[in-house]
Amino acid sequence: MPKHFRTTGRRRRASIAGLLTAASLALAVSGCASYDVTAPADARADATGSATGAKNGKGKGQEGAGQDVDCRKAKCVALTFDAGPSENTDRLLDILKKEKVHATFFMLGKNHIAKRPAEVRRIDAEGHELANHTWSHQILTEIEPAEAKRELSRVQDAVRKITGKTPTLMRPPQGRTDDKVSEISKGLGLAQVLWSVTAKDYETNDSALITKRVLEQTERDGIILLHDIYRGTVPAVPGILKELKKRGYTIVTVSQLLSPAKPEPGMVYRP
Incomplete structure (x- = not known):
């Protein structure tokens, strides 16, 4: 299928198939379902707000210690972890704390948030961004709207019960989204976040290879x-952070990357 664009300002109307190759996503879907998508730089350019950026870059309900950063000036990259928390998360948080880096955690509900509330509280307490990766990793475009809504709302409820805060970001499993998912996300106050760098750490436990893949793709x-559930990923993080800093990157949360723009519910953000 050819690519389809409908430009409204800096937003792009994007077909599901064909537009995510830069993120190394192979979406085995048919048809021409579409959704609104914008890049972080375009979101910032369209935003009105403080010229100095937003402290901690957190969305509504996301408060805590953080850093002042303006990604219109700094060379930023957002660090995200999917599918946790897990038995590896505390070690990861130790590394991030030592390196004074904040990340966005797109968390799963079943067997993760539900079983590891202490890690969820620690993620929040240490200034990281709480985000939604569905309850049981169902492909949202392949299930009924009511079920897709439950997949997201159960995580919202669980995180709010544990931390008193409600996520404003979600990542659809496998990056699969469409107008239906966007409408559900909008109703739940969730912006959608895809990615541009993947180490495919679900395929390998080779930390050196994970590091190499991340560094080769990062702009x-x-x-x-990344995923904090796989054995090879967390050991790769110190080397990734060291080299990114050496290359002049400021490592931020997703909301910091978008600031002064606020994550728009239903919108898909993709570099």
Whole structure:
């Protein structure tokens, strides 16, 4: 299928198939379902707000210690982790704390949030961004709207019960989204976040290879996708952070990357 664009300002109307190759996503879907998508740099350019950026870059309900950063000036990249928390998350949080880096955690509900509330509280307490990756990793475009809504709303409820805060960002499993998912997300106050860098750490436990893949793909305003559930990923993080800093990157949360723009519910953000 050819690519389809409908430009409204800096937003792009994007077909599901064909537009995500830069993120190394193979979406085995048919038809021409579409959704609104914008890049972080375009969101910032369209925004009105403080010229100095937003402290901690957190969305509504996301408060805590953080840093002042303006990604219109700094060479930023967002660091994200999917599918946790897990038995590896505390070690990851130790590394991030030592390196004074904040990340966005797109968390699963079943067997993760539900079983590891202490890690969820620690993620929040240490200034990281709480985000939604559905309850049981169902492909949202392949299930009924009511079920898709439950997949997201159960995580919202669980995180709010544990931390008193409600996520404003979600990542659809496998990056699969469409107008239906966008409408559900909008109703739940969730912006959608895809990615531009993937180490495919679900395929390998080779930390050196994970590091190599991330560094080869990372560019300014990128969004890095890693998983804190796989054995090889967390050991790769110190080397990734060291080299990114050496290359002049400021490592931020997704909301910091978008600031002064606020994540728009239903919108898909993709570098």
